[in-house]
Amino acid sequence: MSDTPNTPETAGRPDLPDHLSIDPRSPHHVAAVFQYDIGIRFNGQERADVEEYCVSEGWIKVPAGKTVDRKGRPLLIKLKGKVEAFYR
Incomplete structure (x- = not known):
């Protein structure tokens, strides 16, 4: 499942x-x-604002600025591209 070797x-x-x-x-x-x-890492650049991701479908969800819904949670937008997840 993971791209990182078992070191x-x-x-x-x-x-x-x-x-x-x-x-x-x-x-x-x-x-x-x-x-x-x-x-x-999304399209080769590391992102710190990712709320949700899917590697196989190639998308991440990030907050849309300071916009929140009526319950106070940030509104999310879906960005498509190459997604890599890793441990730091």
């Missing part, structure tokens, strides 16, 4: 899933993964 520093870490969300209410939230620092 000594990544041996105890769970594999990064294909689809992951930081929202605990999402079915794609995996709490065990968030115990470690995760990086997302």
